[in-house]
Amino acid sequence: MWHGYCLVLLLLGAILMGRANSIAQQNxxxxxxxxxxxxxxxxxxxxxxxxxxxxxxxxxxxxxxxxxxxxxxxxxxxxxxxxxxxxxxxxxxxxxxxxxxxxxxxxxxxxxxxxxxxxxxxxxxxxxxxxxxxxxxxxxxxxxxxxxxxxxxxxxxxxxxxxxxxxxxxxxxxxxxxxxxxxxxxxxxxxxxxxxxxxxxxxxxxxxxxxxxxxxxxxxxxxxxxxxxxxxxxxxxxxxxxxxxxxxxxxxxxxxxxxxxxxxxxxxxxxxxxxxxxxxxxRAFTLTTAEGNQPGSPHIGKGIAGNYSREPGVLGYNELCELMQQEEWTQKWESEQQVPYAFRQRQWVGxxxxxxxxxxxxxxxxxxxxxxxxxxxxxxxxxxxxxxxxxxxxxxxxxxxxGGKTPTGLTNESNEDKPNEEFCCPAGAPEGYVRDPENCSKFYFCNGGNTHSFDCPKGLSFDLNTNSCDYSGSVKC
Missing domain, CATH: 3.20.20.80 (Glycosidases)
Known part of the structure; x- marks a missing residue:
């Protein structure tokens, strides 16, 4: 029965324009x-x-x-x-x-x-x-x-x-x-x-x-x-x-x-x-001595460059966490400043x-x-x-x-990670949006057989004509 409602809506341009955008932003x-x-x-x-x-x-x-x-x-x-x-x-x-x-x-x-x-x-x-x-x-x-x-x-x-x-x-x-x-x-x-x-x-x-x-x-x-x-x-x-x-x-x-x-x-x-x-x-440093490894210790200049950013004195989190998997780094927590730092031999990074x-x-x-x-x-x-x-x-x-929701005020749940018990996009369906037939404020995005579930911000419903959330009174539900 659900698949009868899977009328995939192709997107023709930018979505959520005008007042619907403004309302969603405020929410x-x-x-x-x-x-x-x-x-x-x-x-x-x-x-x-x-x-x-x-x-x-x-x-x-x-x-x-x-x-x-x-x-x-x-x-x-x-x-x-x-x-x-x-x-x-x-x-x-x-x-x-x-x-x-x-x-x-x-x-x-x-x-x-x-x-x-x-x-x-x-x-x-x-x-x-x-x-x-x-x-x-x-x-x-x-x-x-x-x-x-x-x-x-x-x-x-x-x-x-x-x-x-x-x-x-x-x-x-x-x-x-x-x-x-x-x-x-x-x-x-x-x-x-x-x-x-x-x-x-x-x-x-x-x-x-x-x-x-x-x-x-x-x-x-x-x-x-x-x-x-x-x-x-x-x-x-x-x-x-x-x-x-x-x-x-x-x-x-x-x-x-x-x-x-x-x-x-x-x-x-x-x-x-x-x-x-x-x-x-x-920000990475080369320490003056390996023993002087506390914040405030002297240094002689920039630390090593990351494998990806390749800029001396800078380590992206992805570069640093990989280094810590491959090498023995000492990780510390600076309790006054509420931030971590780490060192290995004469290399030091906050x-x-x-x-x-x-x-x-x-x-x-x-x-x-x-x-x-x-x-x-x-x-x-x-x-x-x-x-x-x-x-x-x-x-x-x-x-x-x-609190675990997506930052836009919508709820994004993909069946790549969690099966959607209510609705499932048909396999092979083209990308597009479909509205929940029982709840006009809920809609889905179908992408390669995957189902992404969304809820319009409070007081709005999903408009099939514009592929956007709008005032509920303006949407034929």
Whole structure:
């Protein structure tokens, strides 16, 4: 009898547009904002990460990193062969946005900037009204052409790093204002990745002035310690170490998540817009001596490079957990800062694990923040090489923020993992959606014989005509 209702609905375009999107977003209590560093597709062996490796049900927002910015105000596609379909390109952007065909409330954004892009060109464009207008126009056209839901501005950082004038802080406000005015009529989002610690953030941002123009503020609360310090320290401590209090400048006391969040909140950032950024990688050092292995011990520089990221001083969680399986590392828990570290001979790394990220996610809950931002997906154990499941770090964040449900406010259950006793997609059925004949707020996605079960947010029903959730009164049930 059930198979009589399996009328598979082919998707013809983007789903959950307009007010249904807005309502679903409001019903999602927390956000999981996931950056994807697209260059990871070129990593060797098991480290190779492509769009096909992304689980679209574990994030509320996916951010495609990065595009660049020209001094003229034009957008710059950094890797045209990977990103675009032109000239027999790989069409990565198209595949990225097609993930929304699997998760009907997923948002995708494109990020412009990043550390390697620097600050100079942002400074030039932000200070020129003609170039700002060009940038806004280019952004809108790009988002429309490729099917993104918004822009993430990653200027690192106004009034710092090669800025050409001392007006970046005020120009940044104008830049955001004009971007918001250009994006809002089309329903596009605007978020920004921002510097974190007070002594840096107060140089770059007038926080109350930028808040009205941003939908989400992604605070990069990591890289708080690294090989640039005189002694070894942990990448993203949740709380300060007792020794930090002895710093006469007060800077060390600002280099922890708790101090960063409290600064941003007291400076005027509303908690419902503030997203806590966490790293899926650690900062590695080479110790001066093997015996000096406590946090605060001296070092001589960067630690070993990972097998996949191949950057000295950086170890993705997937790289580190594999090393720990192959070699004898000593793992320790720093109780004051609530984060782990590990060492082997003269190699030392401060990193994140499921326990520390669980504590950070609970911190987000306790302080009513908007959610968690991840840098970045490809550094999780996405293949499940080290444990019983793929994406162990991301799953742990979801567990705390959503109590085991998917982050979008929908319920995703696949018969790949758990048989669906109520409904089963016919074998060989093409991809598409079908509504439950007994419950109009419930629907299914059929994919290669697999059944994914969803529930519309409260008060909404699944509309067969639009393949989206809408007000129940507007849906013929």
């Amino acid at each position: 999602s209590t927390k956000h999981v904002v996931c950056y994807h560093g697209t260059w990871s597709v070129y990593r060797p062996g098991l480290g190779k990460f492509s769009v096909e490796n992304i689980d679209p049900f574990l994030c509320t927002h996916l951010i495609y990193a990065f595009l660049g910015i020209e001094e003229t105000g034009q957008l710059r596609v950094i890797d045209a062969y990977l990103d675009l379909e032109d000239n027999a390109g790989r069409g990565n952007i198209k595949s990225f946005n097609a993930l929304k065909l699997k998760n009907p409330v997923l948002k995708t954004l494109v990020a412009v900037g990043g550390w390697n892009e620097g600050s100079k060109r942002f400074s030039i464009v932000a200070g020129d009204p003609v170039k700002r207008a060009k940038f806004v126009d280019d952004v809108v056209r790009f988002l429309q052409r490729h099917g993104f839901d918004g822009l993430d501005l990653d200027w690192e950082y106004p009034d710092q790093r090669h800025s050409l004038q001392n007006e970046d802080r005020s120009n940044y406000i104008t830049f955001l204002k004009e971007l918001k005015e250009g994006l809002e009529p089309f329903g596009f989002m605007l978020s920004a990745a921002v510097g974190s610690a007070q002594f840096s953030a107060e140089i770059s941002y007038d926080i109350p002035a930028i808040v009205p123009y941003l939908d989400l503020i992604n605070v990069m609360a990591y890289d708080l310690h690294g090989p640039w310090d005189d002694v070894v320290g942990i990448n993203a401590p949740l709380y300060a170490a007792a020794s930090d209090a002895s710093d006469s400048t007060g800077r060390k006391q600002q280099l922890n998540v708790d101090a960063i969040v409290k600064y941003w909140l007291l400076a005027g950032a509303p908690p419902e817009k503030l997203v806590l950024g966490v790293p899926f990688y650690g 990193y994140e694990d499921a326990r520390s990220l669980s504590l950070k996610a609970q911190y987000v809950m306790d302080h009513h923040l908007a959610g968690i931002m991840i840098w970045s997906l490809e550094s999780d154990d996405f293949r499940g090489t080290c444990g019983q499941q793929s994406y162990p770090l991301l799953h742990e964040i979801n567990r705390v923020l959503f």
